[in-house]
Amino acid sequence: MLEIKKIQPTDTYIVRHPVLRKGKAIETCRFENDELPSTTHFGCFFEGKLVGVVSLFEKSNNLFEEKNQFQLRGMAVLEEYQKKGLGEKLIIFLENYIKNNQENALIWLNARESALKFYEKLNYVVIGNVFDIKDIGKHYMMFKHLDS
Numbered sequence: 844m845l846e847i848k849k850i851q852p853t854d855t856y857i858v859r860h861p862v863l864r865k866g867k868a869i870e871t872c873r874f875e876n877d878e879l880p881s882t883t884h885f886g887c888f889f890e891g892k893l894v895g896v897v898s899l900f901e902k903s904n905n906l907f908e909e910k911n912q913f914q915l916r917g918m919a920v921l922e923e924y925q926k927k928g929l930g931e932k933l934i935i936f937l938e939n940y941i942k943n944n945q946e947n948a949l950i951w952l953n954a955r956e957s958a959l960k961f962y963e964k965l966n967y968v969v970i971g972n973v974f975d976i977k978d979i980g981k982h983y984m985m986f987k988h989l990d991s
């Protein structure tokens with residue numbers, strides 16, 4: 844059985860750590876502004892086990908003109924549960940959550956090069972050139988308009 848629901852900031856570490864911060868100190872799993880009331884964390888539970896996470900930050904980027912902007916961060920699915928459609932379900936859930944609360948919102952994110960195709964399948968578009976994030980690697984900025 845699959846369930847997607849809001850989770851607490853530190854709950855995300857169970858998935859962030861092995862997937863996004865493997866071999867690094869657990870403190871590296873904390874993202875700036877994780878605890879803000881305006882930040883929302885979602886977890887995907889498979890048979891009761893937390894196997895996927897994604898977080899949504901109210902953060903504007905000068906590149907875009909929209910009033911309602913959100914940055915998507917910390918998208919991760921445990922390795923043994925990847926490529927089963929769970930990541931896609933989490934993103935769709937998050938998009939619907941925004942659509943239910945905001946009109947004409949925009950989501951932007953910094954995608955790892957390895958995740959580019961995943962986001963492209965979900966209609967996210969690259970803006971700008973490839974850039975490097977220290978210790979993590981090449982990234983692309985991507986965005987998507989959410990029509991209400």
Ligand SMILES: CC(C)(COP(=O)(O)OP(=O)(O)OC[C@H]1O[C@@H](n2cnc3c(N)ncnc32)[C@H](O)[C@@H]1OP(=O)(O)O)[C@@H](O)C(=O)NCCC(=O)NCCS
Nearest residue numbers: 918919920925926927928929930931954955957958960961
């Ligand atoms: C990227 C990630 C979140 C995708 O989650 P997932 O549950 O594996 O993805 P899904 O199974 O929902 O995939 C949805 C579609 O994207 C495709 N896809 C997923 N990951 C892909 C990848 N790395 N390369 C190419 N295509 C990919 C799938 O094949 C699927 O397409 P299909 O429906 O035609 O088969 C997950 O693989 C992950 O945690 N990766 C490591 C961490 C990471 O890179 N996070 C993103 C940081 S920006």
